[in-house]
Amino acid sequence: MKVPCIKPRLAIAAVVLISLVAAGVAADWWSALPPGIKPSYVGRDTCARCHADQLRSWTDSDHALAMDLATDKTVEGNFDDQHLTHLGIQNRMFRRDGKFFITTDGPDGKPATYPIKYTFGVHPLQQYLVEFPRGRVQSWSVAWDTEHERWFDLHPNEKIPADDWLHWTKAGQNWNYMCAECHSTDLKKNYDLQTDSYHTTFSEISVSCEDCHGPGSLHVELAEKRSLFWDRNYGYGLAKMKDQPNRAQIDVCARCHSRRRVMHGGYQPGDEFLDFYDPELLDGEIYYPDGQIRDEDYEYGSFLQSRMYRENVRCTDCHDPHTSRLRAQGNQLCVRCHTAGKYDGPTHHHHAVGSKGSSCVECHMPVRKYMVVDPRRDHSIRIPRPDLTRDLGTPNACQACHEKKSPQWAIDTLDQWFGDHWRADPHYGRAIAAGRQADPHVETALLELARNRPSLPKAKQVGPIVRASAVALLGRYGTPASLAGIEQALDDPEPLVRAAAVRQMQPPQRESGAIELLRTALLPKLNDPIRLVRTDAARELSAVPADRFQPDDWKKLQTVLAEWREGLKETSDDAGSHLALGLVDSNLGQIDEARRQYRLAIELHPTPLQAIQGRVQLGQLENAQGNTAEAEKLFRQVVKLEPKWDEGHYSLGLLLAESEGRLPEAAESLAKAVALSPRHPRMQYNLGLALEKLGKPAEAENHLRRAAELDPTSPDCLYALVTVLIERRQWKDATDAADRLEQLDPRYRGLKQKILNLSNRPRAAGPAAP
Numbered sequence: 204m205k206v207p208c209i210k211p212r213l214a215i216a217a218v219v220l221i222s223l224v225a226a227g228v229a230a231d232w233w234s235a236l237p238p239g240i241k242p243s244y245v246g247r248d249t250c251a252r253c254h255a256d257q258l259r260s261w262t263d264s265d266h267a268l269a270m271d272l273a274t275d276k277t278v279e280g281n282f283d284d285q286h287l288t289h290l291g292i293q294n295r296m297f298r299r300d301g302k303f304f305i306t307t308d309g310p311d312g313k314p315a316t317y318p319i320k321y322t323f324g325v326h327p328l329q330q331y332l333v334e335f336p337r338g339r340v341q342s343w344s345v346a347w348d349t350e351h352e353r354w355f356d357l358h359p360n361e362k363i364p365a366d367d368w369l370h371w372t373k374a375g376q377n378w379n380y381m382c383a384e385c386h387s388t389d390l391k392k393n394y395d396l397q398t399d400s401y402h403t404t405f406s407e408i409s410v411s412c413e414d415c416h417g418p419g420s421l422h423v424e425l426a427e428k429r430s431l432f433w434d435r436n437y438g439y440g441l442a443k444m445k446d447q448p449n450r451a452q453i454d455v456c457a458r459c460h461s462r463r464r465v466m467h468g469g470y471q472p473g474d475e476f477l478d479f480y481d482p483e484l485l486d487g488e489i490y491y492p493d494g495q496i497r498d499e500d501y502e503y504g505s506f507l508q509s510r511m512y513r514e515n516v517r518c519t520d521c522h523d524p525h526t527s528r529l530r531a532q533g534n535q536l537c538v539r540c541h542t543a544g545k546y547d548g549p550t551h552h553h554h555a556v557g558s559k560g561s562s563c564v565e566c567h568m569p570v571r572k573y574m575v576v577d578p579r580r581d582h583s584i585r586i587p588r589p590d591l592t593r594d595l596g597t598p599n600a601c602q603a604c605h606e607k608k609s610p611q612w613a614i615d616t617l618d619q620w621f622g623d624h625w626r627a628d629p630h631y632g633r634a635i636a637a638g639r640q641a642d643p644h645v646e647t648a649l650l651e652l653a654r655n656r657p658s659l660p661k662a663k664q665v666g667p668i669v670r671a672s673a674v675a676l677l678g679r680y681g682t683p684a685s686l687a688g689i690e691q692a693l694d695d696p697e698p699l700v701r702a703a704a705v706r707q708m709q710p711p712q713r714e715s716g717a718i719e720l721l722r723t724a725l726l727p728k729l730n731d732p733i734r735l736v737r738t739d740a741a742r743e744l745s746a747v748p749a750d751r752f753q754p755d756d757w758k759k760l761q762t763v764l765a766e767w768r769e770g771l772k773e774t775s776d777d778a779g780s781h782l783a784l785g786l787v788d789s790n791l792g793q794i795d796e797a798r799r800q801y802r803l804a805i806e807l808h809p810t811p812l813q814a815i816q817g818r819v820q821l822g823q824l825e826n827a828q829g830n831t832a833e834a835e836k837l838f839r840q841v842v843k844l845e846p847k848w849d850e851g852h853y854s855l856g857l858l859l860a861e862s863e864g865r866l867p868e869a870a871e872s873l874a875k876a877v878a879l880s881p882r883h884p885r886m887q888y889n890l891g892l893a894l895e896k897l898g899k900p901a902e903a904e905n906h907l908r909r910a911a912e913l914d915p916t917s918p919d920c921l922y923a924l925v926t927v928l929i930e931r932r933q934w935k936d937a938t939d940a941a942d943r944l945e946q947l948d949p950r951y952r953g954l955k956q957k958i959l960n961l962s963n964r965p966r967a968a969g970p971a972a973p
Contacts, residue, residue, distance in 0.1 A: 235436045242421035242440065244389045244406040244413050249423060258412070260525035266410035268325040269386040270332075273303050277322045279329045280347030280354065287345060287354045290362040294345050296354065305331070305343060310372040312365035321408075323378075323386065325349065327576050332378055338401035340378040344371040348576050357574055368811040375811070379403050380776050385459035388414040392468075394776040396803075401776075415455055415524065417442040417472040442473030449517035453506070456518045457482070461503030462489055466735060468773030477698050478734040484703065485635055485672035491597045492639060493588065493632025494669065496581045499573050505582040507668040513661045537563040553620050559604060569600040589613035590626045595636045631669050638676030640882065643915050646680050649673045650688045655695050670695075671703040678707030682916045690724055698733040705739045709746075722747045726756055729763050738767035742783070745790040778804035778813035782820060789824055797824055815845045819854050826858055834858055842872075849880035853889075860893055869893050877906070884914035888923060895927050903927050911940070918948040925954070934962035 251258040261267050271277040282303050285296040293314065295306040302318055309315035320340065321332040328346045335341055344357045358369075369375040379401045384390050389406035406413070413419050422440035425433060433439045444452035454476035457463075463480040470479040482504055483489045489498045494508045506512050521530060529536055534547045545551065546563070554560030566587055568580040587600040593610040601613035617625060634652050637645035652673035656664065674692045677685040692704035708724050721743065728740035741763035749757060764787070771780040785800035801824065804817035822837035835858055841851035856872030859865045873890040880886055891906035907924040914920055921944040928937035941955040 235434050236421075236425075238436065240421060240437070242418040245419045245423055246407060247411045247413075250412045250419060253426065254412075257525050260523070261412070264525065264527040265324070265326060266414075266527055269323075269409045271322050271408055273319045273322050273331065275301075278303055278319070278331075279322070279325060279349050280331070281352070285354060287356070289345070289356040289359075292362065294354070296345075303331075305333070305345070307343070307345070307371075308365060310365060310370070319343075323382070327578075328574060335372070337399060338379070338403060340383075340401075340403070341372050342376045342378055342382060344376065346574070350576065355575055359575055366810065368808060374776075374808055380774075384465075386410065389418070392773070392776075396775045399807075410459075415442075415472055416444075442471070444472070444519075447515070449512070449515045452517045452519065453503070453512075457503040460501045462498070462500040463503075464779075465774050466738070467770030475733065477702070477736075481702075481735055482668070482699070484668060484675050484699075486639065486675040491632075492595055492636035493591050493597045493630060494583055494635070495569075495585075495597055496571050496579070496583075501579075502582040504668055506584075508583040508666040509585070510661060511584050512666055513664055534561075534563050565604070566600045569598070569603050586625065587613070587617070588626070588630060588632070589617065591630060591632050595632060597632065628663075631665055631673070635669075635672060635676065638673070638679070641679040641884075641914065643680070646677070646682065646685060649677050650684060653677060653688055653692055653700070655697070655700070667697040667699045670697065671699040674700055674703040674707060678709070680916055693724060693728065698731075698736055701728070701731065701733070701736045702739055705736060705743060708743055718747055718751065722751050729756075729759050734766070734770070737763050738770065741767055742787055745787045749791075776807065778807045778811075778817060781807070782813060782817055785817075785820060785824075789820075794824070794828065810844070812845070812848070815841050815848060815851065818844075819850060822854060822858070831858065831861070842875075847879060849876045849883065849886070852876040852879065853883075853886055856893070857889060860889065863896075866893055866897055870897060881909075882913055884910045884917060884920060887913065888917070888920050891927070892923060895923075895930075900927050900930050904931060904933075915943070916947065918944060918951070921947065922951070925958070929958060929961065932962075934958065938962075 247258060247261075268277075280296065282296045282298050284298075287294040287296075292308050293306075297304055297306075304316055304318055306314055306316045309317075317333045319331045320334045323330040323332055323342060327350050328348055330346045331343045332340050333343060344363065345354055346357055347353075348355055363370045365372070367373065367375075374380065379392055379394070383392065383403060383405075387405035387408055388411045389404075391404050393402040393404060394400075395402065416422075419441065421437060425437065425440045442451075442455060444455055451473070454474075455472045457476050458470060458480065461480065461482050463482040465479070466481050467479045470476075483500060485492070485494055485504075489500050490504065491497045494505070496505055518524075521536060522528070523530055531539065534543075538547050541547075541563075547561075549556065549561075552561045552563075552566065559565055564580060567584050568582065569587075570578045570580050572578050588597075589599040589601055589610045591597045592599045592602065593614065599610070599613060601616070602608060602610065605613070614626070629648075631652055634645050634648040638649050650673075652665065653670050655670070670692075674689060677688055689704050689707045692700050693708075695701050695704070705725060705728055708721055725740045725744050729737050729744070731737040731740065741760055744760055745764065752760065767787075768784065771784060774780045781800040781804035785797045785804065788794075788797035788800060798821065801817045801821035805814050805821070808814045818837045818841045822834040822841070825831075825837065826834035835855070838851065838855035838858060841848070842855060845851055852872045853876035856869045856876060859869035859872060862869075870890065870893040873886065873893055876886045877883070877890050887906045887910035891903045891910060894900075894906065895903035904924070904927050907920065907927055910920040911917070911924050921940055925937055925940045925944060928934075928940060937958050938955050941951070941958050944951045945954060
């Protein structure tokens with residue numbers, strides 16, 4: 204029997220066909236759109252053509268209702284001729300001709316009536332926006348409580364006068380600057396500095412599809428293209444938020460869910476967050492020292508502290524991105540990953556099942572209220588630490604419910620339940636708290652906290668924001684060890700840590716060695732891939748004289764400074780941007796431009812701290828230029844406008860101290876600064892110097908001792924103390940202080956022996972400075 208064979212021509216045809224198909228598939232894959240395409244916004248209706256289910260889920264979400272025109276459908280508040288009196292201010296909410304109106308105190312403090320243009324948010328409160336001249340939109344300080352259906356003032360315990368920056372008609376409540384970016388899609392602020400006006404636009408009034416996914420025109424083009432594949436260069440034409448690691452998605456959310464400073468405009472989903480924003484660290488008062496939420500800091504800074512972040516958990520693991528709601532209710536959300544039998548029972552939480560104490564989030568994500576009625580949970584997801592409450596005064600979840608109990612009760616209770624190992628592990632909160640006070644005993648702990656230690660188990664590691672905060676605090680010490688730790692952090696893999704290190708490289712003195720150290724350390728950072736790092740480096744390097752740079756390095760510095768200046772255009776309506784520009788211009792010797800920037804800062808916001816700081820910096824500039832009378836005038840304006848601000852009195856005191864005949868006035872101003880800020884070592888030091896020159900060595904000694912205690916690493920403070928101790932013939936204390944000074948600074952070696960020699964002279968010889 205013969206086996207039939209395929210005819211050769213048929214076989215060849217099959218091979219050719221397969222080859223043609225393969226070639227077509229390959230050609231389809233290799234074909235790609237040209238580089239440099241900038242997608243545009245197409246609107247949610249276009250998205251809905253393919254993603255109707257997602258749009259339907261989004262429609263009633265907080266994002267969808269973030270802002271809207273004020274209509275019968277969108278306004279939640281009762282405008283049926285309602286009245287609210289708050290600390291003497293009469294407010295009336297009413298309707299007229301189908302529109303919504305308020306009568307309240309206007310920009311001059313007198314009652315005025317305004318139409319409501321927009322609603323702002325929906326749950327648990329709704330605010331209302333009013334249009335003002337020059338394109339300004341202002342957020343009224345009276346809001347509607349949607350849960351309890353009542354009107355209330357967002358400042359329940361204080362009356363905000365009409366001339367205050369926080370008054371609802373002033374810059375602190377300006378929608379264009381303070382709110383708009385996070386409540387609308389494709390927001391362009393369009394501030395005109397010359398006319399001090401806004402021409403703000405958006406493609407959609409609320410937070411819509413493209414605000415999270417990016418502009419959709421390219422995606423639509425690729426989806427409608429007859430191709431087997433997405434584009435090999437652009438993918439599917441939208442931000443890739445499902446990629447590893449979790450940071451790609453978290454960065455998209457962080458744009459609005461973080462306490463941050465805008466450093467550059469034009470962010471789109473998928474961009475590097477730190478190319479556009481500068482988040483707050485834990486080194487100030489925004490967070491409690493253990494990292495718990497305090498001021499309105501939103502979720503990003505908290506979540507960066509959590510182990511969840513280090514385990515690659517992302518926002519949408521818990522939150523549905525379209526409805527904005529949790530993916531499961533109660534403990535069911537947590538036990539999707541955490542074993543229910545181990546954690547969701549009395550053997551772990553030690554509370555009755557179904558009670559508030561049995562809820563995972565009540566213990567591990569305690570709530571804090573903002574804007575009077577808005578409860579927000581701490582996303583650092585931590586175990587309660589009542590021992591830190593006892594030692595640092597931070598809150599803990601136990602006493603949130605058991606308000607009348609003491610921290611020690613909570614500590615003892617947790618010891619009974621879990622043993623004492625829960626508090627055996629060191630917590631970074633102790634080092635952060637002590638570092639905020641520049642405690643010299645915590646320097647080693649901060650150095651260890653700042654180190655990158657990837658070999659540690661994730662449970663023992665800390666988040667990048669914690670390490671960056673430790674680096675920021677090391678800048679307060681000025682010791683060789685701290686400086687070495689900061690220099691090491693300049694090359695850290697985490698950009699947030701690198702940025703913190705860059706800022707701490709500021710030389711305390713404009714000495715040649717310090718300036719050269721700054722130049723050599725920061726010059727490589729001008730090539731950092733992260734804009735926050737390289738532009739901060741450029742700003743700090745502006746303090747280095749031009750003749751210290753090679754031509755190519757100087758050109759690179761100017762390029763990055765130009766990038767930094769371009770970014771500040773986005774916040775040209777903020778006095779802080781002009782303060783920064785003025786300082787850099789002053790460093791570069793561009794004195795007239797520096798003056799202009801400082802005056803702009805003063806004009807933009809005439810009352811808040813930034814404008815006060817503008818007067819201080821302008822005064823310092825004028826003093827450096829020899830215009831002491833103008834400098835004094837500015838400093839006296841500062842202390843009159845803000846009598847409780849320590850820096851104003853300090854700057855005035857330093858200026859007056861330069862004239863021998865005005866030392867009594869200088870001492871008076873410096874004493875006011877010290878009274879307002881008793882833990883400031885330089886203020887104590889300068890007051891001590893002034894008192895010593897005034898022939899008051901006993902008073903001088905008190906302040907110089909305090910300065911040396913507050914900053915034990917300062918040779919200046921110790922040397923001044925030694926001098927006054929010699930004057931007072933306190934030989935034992937003088938030799939002890941000289942011994943510490945010799946260990947701190949080799950330039951003073953032999954000082955102790957000189958003092959011993961002086962102490963052995965006959966008293967008639969009189970005191971002599973070393």
